[in-house]
Amino acid sequence: MTFRIPPLFLLAVMGTFLGAAIAAGVDYPLDAPGPDGRRPGGTLTQNAPAPPLADDENKDLKRERNYPDQPPTIPHSIRGYQIDKNGNKCLSCHSRANSPRSQATMISITHYMDRDGQALAAVSPRRYFCNQCHVPQKDVLPLVGNSFETIDKILQDDANNAKKP
Amino acid sequence: MKALFALLKDYWGILRRPSVYFSLGFLTLGGFIAGIIFWGGFNTALELTNTEKFCTSCHEMRDNVFVELQETIHYTNRSGVRASCPDCHVPHEWTHKIARKMQASKEVWGKLFGTIDTRDKFLSLRRELAEHEWARLKANDSRECRNCHNFEFMDFTRQSKRAAAMHSTSLAKGEATCIDCHKGIAHKLPDMSGVKGW
Numbered sequence: 001m002t003f004r005i006p007p008l009f010l011l012a013v014m015g016t017f018l019g020a021a022i023a024a025g026v027d028y029p030l031d032a033p034g035p036d037g038r039r040p041g042g043t044l045t046q047n048a049p050a051p052p053l054a055d056d057e058n059k060d061l062k063r064e065r066n067y068p069d070q071p072p073t074i075p076h077s078i079r080g081y082q083i084d085k086n087g088n089k090c091l092s093c094h095s096r097a098n099s100p101r102s103q104a105t106m107i108s109i110t111h112y113m114d115r116d117g118q119a120l121a122a123v124s125p126r127r128y129f130c131n132q133c134h135v136p137q138k139d140v141l142p143l144v145g146n147s148f149e150t151i152d153k154i155l156q157d158d159a160n161n162a163k164k165p
Numbered sequence: 166m167k168a169l170f171a172l173l174k175d176y177w178g179i180l181r182r183p184s185v186y187f188s189l190g191f192l193t194l195g196g197f198i199a200g201i202i203f204w205g206g207f208n209t210a211l212e213l214t215n216t217e218k219f220c221t222s223c224h225e226m227r228d229n230v231f232v233e234l235q236e237t238i239h240y241t242n243r244s245g246v247r248a249s250c251p252d253c254h255v256p257h258e259w260t261h262k263i264a265r266k267m268q269a270s271k272e273v274w275g276k277l278f279g280t281i282d283t284r285d286k287f288l289s290l291r292r293e294l295a296e297h298e299w300a301r302l303k304a305n306d307s308r309e310c311r312n313c314h315n316f317e318f319m320d321f322t323r324q325s326k327r328a329a330a331m332h333s334t335s336l337a338k339g340e341a342t343c344i345d346c347h348k349g350i351a352h353k354l355p356d357m358s359g360v361k362g363w
Contacts, residue, residue: 058325059325059326060325060326060327076325076327077325079238080236080237080238080350082349082353082354085356086353086354086355086356086357087349087354087356087357087360087363088363089349091363092346092362092363098362101362102327102331103330104327
């Protein structure tokens with residue numbers, strides 16, 4: 001007489017053993033500590049109180065770009081600025097026609113070109129949505145450290161370290 | 166027509182004749198008290214139509230413009246001051262208020278005949294409606310803005326550099342008024358093609 005084990009039963013037994021093995025076998029804490037910058041202290045599963053909202057930096061001082069073709073950050077608050085098919089609040093100061101009146105920086109000429117470099121009468125649709133690239137900055141310290149150095153700094157260091165002839 | 170004239174003549178006769186049964190004191194005092202009640206009642210009823218609750222009791226306002234107002238600084242802010250619908254859209258001074266209220270009878274007409282009773286109808290009329298408000302504020306030198314934002318009380322040193330530059334020149338000289346630059350601060354803008362400065 002042959003004794004048959006139902007396959008489903010076999011699977012269930014194996015599953016139980018496997019699950020137990022995994023539960024016992026992890027050698028890392030399931031409740032890992034949270035990353036330090038964004039949420040100091042605590043673990044990933046704990047709810048920390050939300051940090052207070054920071055204001056947009058609104059000093060109207062142009063910031064240095066880290067590299068030449070970095071989209072410049074916006075040095076003022078843009079709360080409530082409408083940018084959609086009906087209108088673009090940014091362009092009411094920064095467009096070619098409006099910048100003399102407002103004395104705001106004119107958007108770069110590349111924004112008036114199509115992808116083949118042909119000049120257009122108005123802002124190119126692909127450049128229309130300003131804050132795809134340009135963003136205001138919050139008045140807060142960076143969450144995580146950064147060791148980025150601009151090319152000027154590297155060149156300067158190079159020059160300083162060069163042996164005097 | 167003849168009968169109507171006869172009726173009017175009858176009433177004119179009653180008005181002209183001196184009172185027979187009521188004393189002069191009763192008539193003057195009674196007229197005074199009735200005047201207070203009518204005047205007070207009129208103004209109370211008028212003020213009832215000058216509330217956010219009244220404006221948003223119609224879906225045209227509640228579902229379109231009121232929703233947009235709610236995310237702006239004029240609706241909610243750190244100090245808890247709110248400019249509700251009539252603060253900007255109805256003059257506060259009595260004479261101007263009555264003039265605006267009479268104009269608003271056109272809006273009652275619009276409500277009755279469903280001029281903007283769907284979102285699509287509203288959007289297609291939005292530019293025209295916005296232009297009415299821009300024209301009104303341009304014509305009265307942004308009077309409703311100035312009910313709260315008094316130029317004399319502005320501290321340019323507390324404004325951002327750009328704001329101070331604009332306010333101390335164009336606004337101070339009277340070349341521009343609030344609405345010239347601050348369009349769409351409380352509601353979304355219509356298609357702005359062709360609008361000066363956009």
